[in-house]
Amino acid sequence: MSPTVASTGRVPVTIGAMESSSAASGGSTRREATRQKLYEAAVTLIAEQGFSATTVDEIAERAGVAKGTVYYNFASKSVLFEELLRHGVGLLTASLREAAERTAAEGGNKVDALDAMIRAGLVFIDRYPAFTQLYVAELWRTNRTWQSTLMVVRQQAVAVVEDVLRDGVAAGEFSEEIDISLTASALVGMVLVAALDWKSFQAERSLDDVHAALSRLLQGRVSGCR
Template identity: 50%
Template sequence: MGRDATRERLFTAAIELIAERGFTGTAVDQIAERAGVAKGTVYYNFGSKAGLFDALLDYGIGRLAGSLRTAAAGLDPSAALDAVVRAELLFLAEHESFARLLIAETWRRGGDWQHAALMIRERVVGVVADVLRASVDAGLLRADLDVGTAASAVFGMVLVVGLDWQALQPARPLAEVEATLLDLLRGRLAGSVPS
């Protein structure tokens, strides 16, 4: 097994275990066992459990940001927000354990929480902010919209609704969840701009 495949297995095992047991409740031995590798492999690849967690956040946040950016690429501003909301919901459906990890651990990890929250804000919320800014510039959203706060609210709302959908309403169709979110977003973000 190559190094990339080993790291992928370690990421998957760590995400699942930390989502199940929390960061402090997860031992390196457990991560290695679930990934099917020797304990030393974790240290060889990441240096420590904290190093693995930081790399895990970087990896997952990068994948989420890439999914959102790809979804919005080349679309006009009126369609880009819809595409970003749908991409976030699809990412959450595919990577529910990582989403739970973001909520449960990112803001709880001692002094490192600010670094993790900043990574999310810069890389993921930044994509949403770019989409909203383009919509403001196109006259689709109110000119006085606080884009940074609105982007955080959109990301957070979709994250929580997506987890609710996956945990409590998994049989509910994606299209219904997406439509409800978009109705809420359009009404609040557009303000006095006619539809």
């Protein structure tokens, strides 16, 4: 699973191994490896500086690859970015869905499922902080070429949360009066911002600390609970 990367002492910001056309055949693993390196280089640079401020030369240099290679592997700078987005959000939604299904299999209720998804979200952000940062920075922008990609990808992620809320209402666990989509957004925001603040400003805290704080908030154990 972990990619075979050259010996940079950098923090692993891997966006996971890509399995696509070359799964069964022992075929072009080389190409996948360079694409992976480019993803890793691009994700941190763009998270730090933004898309426009990051040059293709920088990405190539950090990936340890010539500029031409970038264009051999991706049609353009924004295509590279779009594929990075799609790939990263794919990992996130898979992880969220897995968390929800796991609690269901273990006989947990829907609050447990939400709680497990919060943890899965935190684990994801803990592992891929740069990706998360970049995602948040681009999500609400308009007028950009990858806008449609972003919309699709956002909907995938939010839908997982919405599904759990819907099931919870159907099962009588949540009030019928909750607004599914607004509540889902709010929950996502809660996790996203708390986690980014955690990573940026108090990195010394443990994941369990953050999870505990968010759980408390979710279960209304902060504000009295009438």
